[in-house]
Amino acid sequence: MISTKIKAKLASGSAIRKMFEEGNRLKKLYGDDNVFDFSIGNPDLEPPKEVAETLKELANNPTPGMHGYMSNSGYESTRAAIAAQRSAQSGLSIDAGAVCMTVGAASAMNDVLHSLLDDGDEVIVLAPFFMEYINYIENHNGKVVIVKTGDDFMPDFGAIKAAITSKTKAIIINSPNNPSGVIYSEEQLSKLNELLKAQDHVIQVISDEPYIDLVYDGLTVPSVLKYIDNVVICFSWSKSLSLPGERIGYTLVSPKNEDYEDLTGAIVLSNRILGSVNAPAIWQKVVEKALNAKVDVANYEHRRNLLYSNIVDAGFEAVKPNGALYIFMKTPDGLTDVEFQEVCAKYNLLLVPGASFKREGYMRLAFCVSEKTITGSRQAFFKIAEELNIAHKAEL
Ligand SMILES: Cc1ncc(COP(=O)(O)O)c(C=O)c1O
Structure with missing residues (x-):
């Protein structure tokens, strides 16, 4: 018999995990290139070369x-x-x-x-x-x-x-x-x-x-x-x-x-x-x-810039993030996070409501996804803005 504490936690589940499953369902239906899944913040760059070099050195020169x-x-x-x-x-x-x-x-x-x-x-x-x-x-x-x-x-x-x-x-x-x-x-x-x-x-x-x-x-x-x-x-x-x-x-x-x-x-x-x-x-x-080594941070920065431009050019608002792997965009006025999430889902664009971070009125998008997903999503952001009568700030 499991504890009441863990039973309650199991019942509440994770919104991010549910989005992950929804992303997989949509990808099966529409194909990977037509689903813009920004829900999971999984670092996707390969480790710097120092990591593999040290692993090889340790494997080749084992010490008791x-x-x-x-x-x-x-x-x-x-x-x-x-x-x-x-x-x-x-x-x-x-x-x-x-x-x-x-x-x-x-x-x-x-x-x-x-x-x-x-x-x-x-x-x-x-x-x-x-x-x-x-x-x-x-x-x-x-x-x-x-x-x-x-x-x-x-x-x-x-x-x-x-x-x-x-x-x-x-x-x-x-x-x-x-x-x-x-x-x-x-x-x-x-x-x-x-x-x-x-x-x-x-x-x-x-x-x-x-x-x-x-x-x-x-x-x-x-x-x-x-x-x-x-x-x-x-x-x-x-x-x-x-x-x-x-x-x-x-x-x-x-x-x-x-x-x-x-x-x-x-x-x-x-x-x-x-x-x-x-x-x-x-x-x-x-x-x-590898204490002074790092992943290719410029690569993340490039993708942050692309996704941020999509969001603000389409007409939405966001504080430009100076670090980490996410953009926390503002939910458009007049909509709840869940309503906005539903509009986005119609265009196969998946993001996580602010309630998952105890801050409603915002949505989190992870930019550690392929550049193709980010560029492909630009059109979706523009279509969503049009459906909500939000004026674009730049050309598509
Ligand atoms: C803010 C924050 N703290 C802690 C963690 C957990 O990190 P770790 O994988 O090192 O346990 C994460 C993971 O995403 C995180 O985003």
Whole structure:
């Protein structure tokens, strides 16, 4: 007999997964080229060459015990390399002990939340946000507190302040953001730090950073370590090296963190007791060698530009994303997200309603799809705008 908790989650299902199935159904009916499926954010670039090179080197020169158990925090050399990289970026002196290797960002966040939360403790999330956060927080009996961001998807500090209670243990930030693509500025990070430090108890910032290397327009993402004291980073190579199936990432506790000693130890213990034991051994070696490599970010930027032009040229509105893999377009006035989704589906254009990110009035489109799909969809955007009497902003 399964638990009532998981039974309820099974019943609610995932809207994104349903769209994925609908996409497959339509592709069978109309052919791959005639369905414009922007619903799933699956990184589609191949990993950089350093990944295959290191794998070959490891396979050709095996060392005894290379597949064995290890310290729950991971290989010392990998953690030291990450600490050195983050020290150089932030100007702080970070020790390998700050780092714990994890099974992707998902596992990193579960390790951190398990380490922080007592039953009923509150975690603030900024809407729109990646919906798995709800599961991650509830896994450890925490309470999700949703705070809306502004129309520009930047933090609303007044609303965050109003949401803080004596039970607030943490706030999750995600910049570059899924689904909005915004990047928080140095000023915003400093302001968040000031607000949290003014409270009468420690509130940890969990900085979820899987998109930190997918940044466009020549921008850089400010290092949270420089601007926020009580912060734990959750990083993953799912997007930076296009390795989502390999499940490799890390946590890093800031040396300025008031709970540094307790938190670093607790995360390593949580990594073991939640069942990961340690992160995959081979992949720790690979990421250590490929630490400064990245997927072809210009390729994603090109596709972002094409999809963004389709949306705004047809007459719709969207904040141009500076990072990540998504465009969060505005649902046209007078329509609910589901009504707009239905109009789009008539033209075989699939997108995910904002409710899936707890922010209605918007739709998410992932641009990590083939260029052919993006160029092919231009006509569909224009036809949808015509059906809704929305004036085009450019020629087809
Ligand atoms: C914002 C965000 N956080 C965390 C994750 C989970 O990443 P990982 O595959 O490393 O577990 C994702 C995956 O898409 C994500 O979009």
